[in-house]
Amino acid sequence: MTTVLSGMSSHQVHAATSTTTTATSHPGHAAARGTTRATGVHATRGTATAHPAGPVRSHAAPEALSVSAHRTVHGAHLIVGKKLLESAPPGTNPMAALNTMPGVDFQSADAQGVSTWSTQIFMHGFQQQEIGMTLDGIPLGEMTYRNYNGMNPVLAVSSENVQGIDVSQSAGAEDVAATNNLGGSLAYTTSDPSHKLGGTVNQGFGSFDTFHTYARVDSGDLNSTGARFYASYMRNDQDKWKGYGEQFYQQVNAKLVQPIGQNSSISAYFDWSDLHEMEYQDMSPDILNHLGYNADNYYNGKASGYIRAYDAALAAQGKGGGYPAGYGNLSDASDASYYDSATNQDDIVGYLKADLALTDKVRWTTTAYGHGESQQTTWTTPYSGSPNGSPLSELVKQPSIRRFGVLSQVTYDVAHNHISGGVWYENNDYQSPMYQYAEPNVVNGVVQGNLVNPLGHFKDPFA
Numbered sequence: 001m002t003t004v005l006s007g008m009s010s011h012q013v014h015a016a017t018s019t020t021t022t023a024t025s026h027p028g029h030a031a032a033r034g035t036t037r038a039t040g041v042h043a044t045r046g047t048a049t050a051h052p053a054g055p056v057r058s059h060a061a062p063e064a065l066s067v068s069a070h071r072t073v074h075g076a077h078l079i080v081g082k083k084l085l086e087s088a089p090p091g092t093n094p095m096a097a098l099n100t101m102p103g104v105d106f107q108s109a110d111a112q113g114v115s116t117w118s119t120q121i122f123m124h125g126f127q128q129q130e131i132g133m134t135l136d137g138i139p140l141g142e143m144t145y146r147n148y149n150g151m152n153p154v155l156a157v158s159s160e161n162v163q164g165i166d167v168s169q170s171a172g173a174e175d176v177a178a179t180n181n182l183g184g185s186l187a188y189t190t191s192d193p194s195h196k197l198g199g200t201v202n203q204g205f206g207s208f209d210t211f212h213t214y215a216r217v218d219s220g221d222l223n224s225t226g227a228r229f230y231a232s233y234m235r236n237d238q239d240k241w242k243g244y245g246e247q248f249y250q251q252v253n254a255k256l257v258q259p260i261g262q263n264s265s266i267s268a269y270f271d272w273s274d275l276h277e278m279e280y281q282d283m284s285p286d287i288l289n290h291l292g293y294n295a296d297n298y299y300n301g302k303a304s305g306y307i308r309a310y311d312a313a314l315a316a317q318g319k320g321g322g323y324p325a326g327y328g329n330l331s332d333a334s335d336a337s338y339y340d341s342a343t344n345q346d347d348i349v350g351y352l353k354a355d356l357a358l359t360d361k362v363r364w365t366t367t368a369y370g371h372g373e374s375q376q377t378t379w380t381t382p383y384s385g386s387p388n389g390s391p392l393s394e395l396v397k398q399p400s401i402r403r404f405g406v407l408s409q410v411t412y413d414v415a416h417n418h419i420s421g422g423v424w425y426e427n428n429d430y431q432s433p434m435y436q437y438a439e440p441n442v443v444n445g446v447v448q449g450n451l452v453n454p455l456g457h458f459k460d461p462f463a
Contacts, residue, residue: 133153151371
């Protein structure tokens with residue numbers, strides 16, 4: 001059970017202010033969300049149409065019963081709006097809202113769905129590597145761990161700044177900037193700055209020391225043309241619900257919109273994210289059956305966890321040692337004997353977009369974007385030791401991405417036809433070296449030296 005306290009927001013408005021509180025409860029999840037925000041007033045009128053009450057008995061005709069039904073066809077193209085996204089607990093991955101859609105399955109080892117190692121999404125049998133993903137039109141690449149051509153959407157925009165997700169459950173449209181949209185596409189749209197000066201603060205608390213903070217300031221219209229911007233900061237911190245370790249990331253978003261005339265604009269967007277997470281152990285049916293759902297890596301932040309991993313590594317290499325109770329029942333005890341696994345990742349992404357109405361039927365949109373990323377993804381292996389005699393060593397993959405590109409598209413609407421054409425160019429420099437770092441030795445039950453901090457930055461590899 002998780003308990004979350006509320007947050008607040010305020011905006012200058014012309015009309016009324018409404019307050020909405022939504023509460024949910026899930027095991028291991030943040031359970032309640034409170035939001036106060038200012039909105040305009042809209043009116044909706046409902047009308048009722050009278051119909052005959054049914055068959056009428058008549059002496060001149062036999063009694064009859066008529067039954068009719070209306071069939072609604074639901075397409076494979078849907079838009080997930082902000083209202084549905086806001087119904088989730090603070091900091092929840094927006095993809096979790098897609099679980100309400102038939103044929104879509106989102107999974108994660110953590111309650112908020114922000115663990116980049118464990119998150120997975122399937123859409124009508126297609127896995128995430130086959131689903132195209134974009135943010136305001138710019139490509140996010142394949143949503144894989146150690147992504148080689150983009151980034152996880154949760155690191156590209158704070159969940160509170162997502163205006164909606166355009167979901168295509170069949171083959172992705174050809175204008176989606178993705179090389180892998182065989183099984184559909186997810187097109188994220190960021191919210192625009194408000195026309196009114198104001199600010200928003202959301203604060204969430206939950207079990208396992210979950211702590212989520214989001215703060216945003218909107219400038220409102222700065223001049224008669226409607227130029228405006230917002231800047232936001234998000235911090236999300238939680239402990240693992242099993243095992244030991246912290247999952248932390250922080251994020252800065254900013255967006256500027258400069259209208260041109262009545263139906264054109266120039267906009268700019270910036271995102272910086274900083275992620276440091278202890279990851280969960282991979283689970284197999286064998287591990288679940290013999291060790292249970294709470295099995296995890298040996299890491300506990302103390303010498304005792306390291307010594308257990310040290311002894312298991314000795315046993316895996318046939319050098320003595322031994323496994324904890326219950327591990328002997330596994331078909332491969334060494335594969336369940338990792339000391340730790342962690343992710344350190346920094347991203348910067350941004351774009352400059354010109355959306356121009358050349359005529360009332362012709363529109364030209366051009367976006368220039370750039371993205372830089374550096375990672376250290378680590379795990380301690382029981383299969384290969386260190387030069388100091390320790391049977392353990394830290395394997396660290398250190399991928400980096402430097403990419404930039406341009407998207408340009410012209411659309412022409414005539415009669416009932418929508419004609420479009422465009423180009424997409426991207427230059428991507430991706431490197432993924434892997435290094436091996438020493439772990440301390442253990443002599444007479446005492447760790448020799450300091451324990452390695454998996455969430456720190458590694459240096460001086462021996463291989």
